[in-house]
Amino acid sequence: MDRPEHAFPWRRFVAKPLLFGAALIPFGLLVHGAAVGDLGANPLERVTHTTGDWGLRFLLLTLAMTPLRQLTAWSGWLTFRRMLGLFAFFYVSLHFLTWIWLDQELRWANMLADIAKRPFVTVGFVAWLLLLPLALTSTRAMMRRLGRHWKRLHRTVYAVAVLGVLHFLWLVKADLLEPLIYAAVLFVLLLVRWRPGLLKRPPLSTRALDAR
Amino acid sequence: MLIRRHGDIRSSEITPADVYAQRRAFLKAAAAAGVGAALSGPAAALVAPAGQRDAIAGVVETPHGRGLELTDYEFVTQYNNFYEFGTDKADPAENAHTLRTRPWNVVVDGECEAPGEIGIEDILTGFTQEERIYRLRCVEAWAMVVPWIGFPLGDLLRRFKPTSRANYVRFETLLDPEQMPGQRRAILDWPYREGLRMDEAMHPLTILATGLYGEVLPNQNGAPLRLVVPWKYGFKSIKSIVRISFVHGVPETTWWRMAPDEYGFYANVNPSVDHPRWSQARHRVLGEGLFSRKHETPMFNGYADQVAHLYKDMDLRKFY
C-alpha cells in the first residue's frame, strides 16, 4: 500500500478537494435556492430537512470509514474521516441555527421550554452538544495533546449517531420508513464496529479449508 | 380563553384591494382564455391555473375571504398532505393521476330517512357552486389561502333527512390501492375517516368543495369532492369522499386512532394548545420567503366570531 516518497500526493491534492467540493453541494443548492427564492412552498421546512438529512448522512459516512478500510484493506479511507465528521458538524449546526433563528425566531425562553419538554428536540440538542467537543478537538494538535484520551472521546460519535436516528424516529408523523432505513444502516455500522471479525475475510490457506 | 377576532389578522396577509382585483381579473381572463400565464425564471410560481382542467360553470361570488391574499396556484396544488399518494408533500401532485374521478358516487347512509347515493355530476349541477376564499391552517404549522369552489355541506345533508338520533357525521375516503398507491402500505388505517358533530357539519362555513381557482379540483387536492372546515386543522378536511354517514356517538377518525394524544376529534385551530412536538402559536404562510416572519395563529383560524359559540362551555384543552 505504501507509495514511494516522490509519488504525487493524490489524496491530498485531488481526492480530498473533490470530496470537499462534493460535500458542499447540498449547502450550495440551499444558498442558491434562498438567493433566488426557489426553495418551494415552505422554505423553512426545506432547509430544516435538507440540513438534518445531510447532517445524519455525513455522520453515518464518517462511521463507515473504519469498516471500509477493513473491508478493502485500503487505509486511505481514514484520511477522509475527519473531513466527513466536520461536515456532519457543519450541517447539524446549520440545522440547529435554522431552528434557533428561523423556526424559533430567537425566542430564547421558548427554546429552553422546547428542549425541556419535547423529546425529539431534547435528543437532537444533546446530540449537537456531544458533537461540539469532537469538532473542537479535531485538529492534529489537539489529537497529540489529548493522546489516548482523544480516541476515547471521539468514540462519542457513535452515541451521536444513535441519538440522531432516535431524533428522526421521534419526529416522524406516521411513515417510519425513512428513519428506519437510517437505523438499519447504523445498526450494520455498529455491528461491524463491535464485531470487527465479521469483516475479516477468512484466510484462504488450504489449512483453513481443511479445518472446516 | 383567548379569542382573537378577524381584526387580528396581520395586515401583511392582506393585499391592497387593487392588487386583489388585478389578480381576480387575471384569473378570470386566464380561465376564459383557457390559458394560464407562468412568469419566467426559476423563482416564479404559477399564480393561476394553466387552464388544463375543466372550469366549473355558474360559480357565484361570495364575500367570504375577500381581501385575503391568495396562495399561488402552484403551491396550493403541489404542496399537499394526501398520504394515499405518498407521504412527501410533492408526492400527491406526482402520483395522483392514477385516481379516476368519473364516474364518482357518494353513498349517504346511517341515521337518516332517505339514505341513497349521489353522483358527482348531480352534485355539480344540483347545488349552487360558490367561490369561498378560506384560510387553511395545517396542524404542521403552515397555512395557505385557497379560493375554493363549493357549497354548504348542510345543503346536501338535509336532502337525506337525518333523524334526531344522528348527532355526528362520519366521512370516508375512497379505498382502492390500485388508484391510491399509498394505501398499499399500512401507514395509516385505511380508508381515511373523519367526522364532525352535527352542528359543525350544518354550520354555514362548512363546505363540500368541488374545485379551486375556478376549476374542478386537481386530484392531489382531493378530487372530485372534499370537505373544507376552515376553523379546524387541515387533516379534518377529508379528501376524495365516497361515503357520508349519519351516526349516533363520536365516530372514530383516522389520525385520532393513530395518535390520540396528538390529534383530537375536534382539532380546532387553537394557538394555546400545542401539538406535543411543536407549538401551534404561530405558522408560516406558504409562498413566503425563507426569512419572512411567522404569523400569529388566531383562535379558530380567524373564524372565532362565527364559530366560537359552538364550543361555549367546553374545555378546549381537554377537547382539542
Ligand code: HEM
Ligand atoms: C446530531 C444532531 C441532529 C441530527 C443528525 C438531526 C437530523 C435530523 C433529521 C434527519 C431530520 C428529518 C429531516 C427530514 O424529515 O427529511 C431532522 C428534523 C428536524 N430537526 Fe434535527 N437533527 C439534529 C439536531 C437537531 C437539533 C439540535 C434541533 C433543534 C434544537 C433539531 C430540530 C429539528 C427539527 C425542528 C426538525 C423538523 C421536524 C419536523 O419536520 O417536524 N435537530 N433532524
